[in-house]
Amino acid sequence: MSSIKERAAALNLAEKLSVVPASGQVFKPVHKCLQWRSLITYLKSTVTIKRRRVHMKSHNDCFLGSEAVDVVVEHLKISMKFEDVTRPKVLCVCQALLDCNVFEAVGAKPMGKDQKQVFQDSKNSLYRFIEVHIPSVDELERGVLAVGLQAFFCNIASKKLEEQTIPPPSHVEMLDGPDTESLEASVDSLSFSPSKGKTVIDEVWQELTLLRLLNLVEIPVLDGILQCSLNPVSPQKTQLPHSHPDLIHSSNHLDRKVLKAFRDSQEDEWLFAAMDCLDFLSDQSVVDLSRALPHCFSEDPSGIQKSCYEQPLLSSRSLNNYKLLVYGALAKHYSHTDRAPLMPQQMTDIYKAVIDLLVTAKLGTALEALQLCLKLLPSRNREELRRLLTFMALAAEPQAIKLDTEMENRLAVKKSFSRAILHSKNLPKEKEDLMVVFMISNIHDIFKIPGALHKQVSDKLVHLVQGKQVDETADSTFCLQVSKRTYVDSTKTTTNDELWKLLDNIHCNIKISSKEKKRLLGQFYQAHPEVFNQYFGDSAVTIL
Structure with missing residues (x-):
């Protein structure tokens, strides 16, 4: 299956989409997307994420607000070569990321329901990334950054700045992601x-x-196809993230992590493909498979294994036994008649x-x-x-x-x-x-x-x-627009052809008796005498 980069290269959008509208304004949407994606990626990979304690309470997977500002300042100055990068301006950028749900505040709630959270440049303010949400460029640049990231820091016209700093379209790297x-x-x-x-x-x-x-x-008929495409299946509930990350993960979540780690440790293509399908199974089935995994190690005669973490590779016999367990769970899940x-x-x-x-x-x-x-x-x-x-x-x-x-x-x-x-x-x-x-x-x-x-x-x-407005159906024979005369002639020709085939079938069918054949030919002559005379010619009178 082709990768996203291969699809993007086949579309060749990098060179085609830098167009100049009638107003003369130059649009560079790919570059804007690259700027924000680069900033978010650098922040996620650089900021220190760990368990922290604030006000006598511990929180998992958090980072400090002041450290986030330090990382953004470093990235804007060194990587993006921006000038006039002050902490108050970077605070506005972090506020935009917070408003767009790139990360969320931990252990702090706004005073009112309608009041939004305010990003704080402080060592006592904790934040956590939200992995399930990826904002668009329009969402990020809405509000305080409506003029764009470059113009916000460089204080010059966005059009002039883009013409000076944006590389040629042929050098723009396409992003990975869904279609x-x-x-x-x-x-x-x-x-x-x-x-x-x-x-x-x-x-x-x-x-x-x-x-x-x-x-x-x-x-x-196209109604069913269009309805199927416009009404996708709701996402699987078991794959949603935990609503309270501070709490201990539920058992089924840990079991899925254990099976994923075991899958990655094995060099068996069969088992890898089978356990890829477990993401769509119910929690109870996954828990049962996870609990059966240590028994395969304990019964393995190839050596002494105290746990699956000390000996990740099973013997051939134990691996086959576990394969049969996985296959049985998949067969049971997909064989339900109500699915x-x-x-x-x-x-x-x-x-x-x-x-x-x-x-x-x-x-x-x-x-x-x-x-x-x-x-x-x-x-x-x-x-x-x-x-x-x-x-x-x-x-x-x-x-x-x-x-x-x-x-x-x-x-x-x-x-x-x-x-x-x-x-x-x-x-x-x-x-x-x-x-x-x-x-x-x-x-x-x-x-x-x-x-x-x-x-x-x-x-x-x-x-x-x-x-531009282009009609894709221009070369499609099933959508050609024809004149009324052409439609009438085509209908008449098609009808005569089918009547000719019907008459030929009656006349040449040896399984029909002579009396029955004569009766059918007489009915046909009464309904369509012109076709009958064309088929039999001068012998039409003798046939009847």
């Missing part, structure tokens, strides 16, 4: 509202993905089209259509499906650990997990199995995005930035 995050900077210069600007990239991806899919397969499949039933028309392509041996077209279909899935469904299929591909190999004494691994894996991937009342079981087997066989390719789609998205974003 939408790596492209967010491209729409900062658009005249959209902030709420609409955040979703414009998702809309472009969905629109062009669906358009390209319609060029490959025939889909009669909704990871591939929503609203996209059944796409599944049917892909299966028809597989039946007719059009494997290349089927693969691209499946790639586009998976791109339309909600992000959480797509990630869980990728992890599950990766594990299924490894577990189905004949040389892998034997999963069932009565059947081979491929059948056991398909029996345990197929229903969790694809299940629809409108699809026969054998066609569902064909689809699942094709996905497992092409696990390294189905989650890639076609290069042609990358180019279309890149061109579309450039047109949006430049204010």
Whole structure:
């Protein structure tokens, strides 16, 4: 699967998005994003985070307000080469980070419900980073820093400063992150509202993905597909961070950490893929697997192991026993009949089209259509499906650990997990199995995005930035606008062709008796005499 940097390079947005609007103002959204991201990253990596005691109370994972100001001052002076970096100005920057929930105050509450927290340059003020929130550039520069980070410190016009300090677009480094995050900077210069600007990239991806899919397969109705894309699955509750970090972590949280550490210590691809799927299991299943781990070490005859922390590598026998425990937990979780499949039933028309392509041996077209279909899935469904299929591909190999004494691994894996991937009342079981087997066989390719789609998205974003309106359906045969005369002629020609086939079927069918054939031909002549005369010619009278 291609990385985010590869996708960004394919889009080539760095050179295309530095456009000059009609007003003459130069927009450099990528550079603004780099400035803030560099500042936040440096602060997180440099400031000292540890357990601290203030006013007879201890707090975990905290840093001092005064130390944060020192770190920001150092970064602005040395790394960003800013002048006039005073502590009062840096205090405003830290206040902006606090307002945007980059970090939060610890052990301090505002006097009123509507009063915001005030950042304090003090050794008695503690703060803690909030890992689940990444603010946008617009949020960070709203308020006291509305003029931008550079203009705030350098006291010169932002346009002139940007022209002097910003490197050429070809040297701008693209950021790592999710698909939408790596492209967010491209729409900062658009005249959209902030709420609409955040979703414009998702809309472009969905629109062009669906358009390209319609060029490959025939889909009669789009309502279900659009509804599936616009209503993603709610995030998993078990993965939310602890609401009270000062308290001792719950048992299931610690058990997940233990299993993750054990997974990282093993050099087994099968086990690594299986334990990647544990993020989507219930807390009770994870606790049971974690508690069973020390017993595998205690029963290991290869040596004396007092705990799993002293001997991270299991013997082959003990490792296989634990693999079977993990496989059993995954099979139990994904075999529940009340689970909704990871591939929503609203996209059944796409599944049917892909299966028809597989039946007719059009494997290349089927693969691209499946790639586009998976791109339309909600992000959480797509990630869980990728992890599950990766594990299924490894577990189905004949040389892998034997999963069932009565059947081979491929059948056991398909029996345990197929229903969790694809299940629809409108699809026969054998066609569902064909689809699942094709996905497992092409696990390294189905989650890639076609290069042609990358180019279309890149061109579309450039047109949006430049204010151009381009009709992507101009080259699509299913959306051509024709005249009324052309439509009538096409309808008449298609109808005559189908009537001709029907008449030929009646006349040439040897299974119909002569009496029945004559009766059907007579009915056809009464309804469509012109087609009848064209088909039989001069012998039409003798036929009747």
